[in-house]
Amino acid sequence: TIYESAADACTAVSKEIADVIRLKQNKGEYAVLGLATGSTPKKVYQELIRLHRNEGLSFNNVVAFNLDEYYPLQPDALQSYKRFMDENLFDHIDIDKKNCFIPQGDTPQELLKMYCEEYEKKIEAFGGIDIQLLGIGRNGHIGFNEPGSHISSATRLITLDQTTRLDAVNDFSGIAQVPRKAITMGVGTIMKARRIVLLAWGERKAGIIKQAVEGPVTEFVPASYLQGHQNAVIVLDEAAAAEL
Numbered sequence: 624t625i626y627e628s629a630a631d632a633c634t635a636v637s638k639e640i641a642d643v644i645r646l647k648q649n650k651g652e653y654a655v656l657g658l659a660t661g662s663t664p665k666k667v668y669q670e671l672i673r674l675h676r677n678e679g680l681s682f683n684n685v686v687a688f689n690l691d692e693y694y695p696l697q698p699d700a701l702q703s704y705k706r707f708m709d710e711n712l713f714d715h716i717d718i719d720k721k722n723c724f725i726p727q728g729d730t731p732q733e734l735l736k737m738y739c740e741e742y743e744k745k746i747e748a749f750g751g752i753d754i755q756l757l758g759i760g761r762n763g764h765i766g767f768n769e770p771g772s773h774i775s776s777a778t779r780l781i782t783l784d785q786t787t788r789l790d791a792v793n794d795f796s797g798i799a800q801v802p803r804k805a806i807t808m809g810v811g812t813i814m815k816a817r818r819i820v821l822l823a824w825g826e827r828k829a830g831i832i833k834q835a836v837e838g839p840v841t842e843f844v845p846a847s848y849l850q851g852h853q854n855a856v857i858v859l860d861e862a863a864a865a866e867l
């Protein structure tokens with residue numbers, strides 16, 4: 624779906640998320656959201672905060688699972704996705720913080736394998752993800768599933784690509800400070816979501832969007848796996864859609 628602007632797109636996407644939350648509320652059920660970080664979804668979160676403040680949208684039945692986190696990184700570090708989510712969404716809505724799950728960047732190495740398995744089990748225990756938000760990296764990654772990620776990969780520790788680390792350099796004080804690894808939900812975890820919404824704005828993303836949407840389904844462009852999902856949408860502004 625192509626919108627004239629990212630702002631228009633974010634209004635539509637936040638409305639879809641709000642509809643899922645309200646539908647589940649009416650049934651007395653949890654709404655399970657899969658959430659993303661990065662600059663791309665920020666406006667969606669701003670709009671959800673506005674719906675909470677001005678239109679009484681409650682998040683008291685919402686469970687949130689974030690895609691990824693740098694590793695190792697303390698949860699209170701300036702660059703942590705934990706901090707990002709608190710600052711950009713969770714601190715401004717009535718969600719129960721006990722229902723906000725983000726991979727923990729300070730998990731001891733020897734516990735990581737078990738930790739990742741438990742993350743998967745927790746998602747399953749809440750009935751799976753109703754709607755998964757995604758951004759896209761310049762190399763086609765979703766979450767931190769870098770090129771080479773298998774379609775059925777699960778939550779795990781991954782080594783970051785150099786392009787990904789370079790893109791993160793502005794958030795850290797230099798390339799040496801950008802973590803070399805991350806914990807990420809797998810492509811398989813993402814593909815199990817009942818609805819997937821991938822967002823991309825700006826000309827910087829146009830090339831990789833063309834590959835993900837019109838190119839072959841390949842591990843070299845993990846976002847291309849979404850072509851095989853029953854209920855996925857790629858939401859773009861005109862600049863990101865320019866090469867389609």
Ligand code: GLP
Nearest residue numbers: 660661662663758759760766767
């Ligand atoms: C990071 C995140 C991804 C995100 C990507 C794009 O790599 N792990 O989830 O999609 O950045 O970031 P941005 O939205 O700032 O372009």
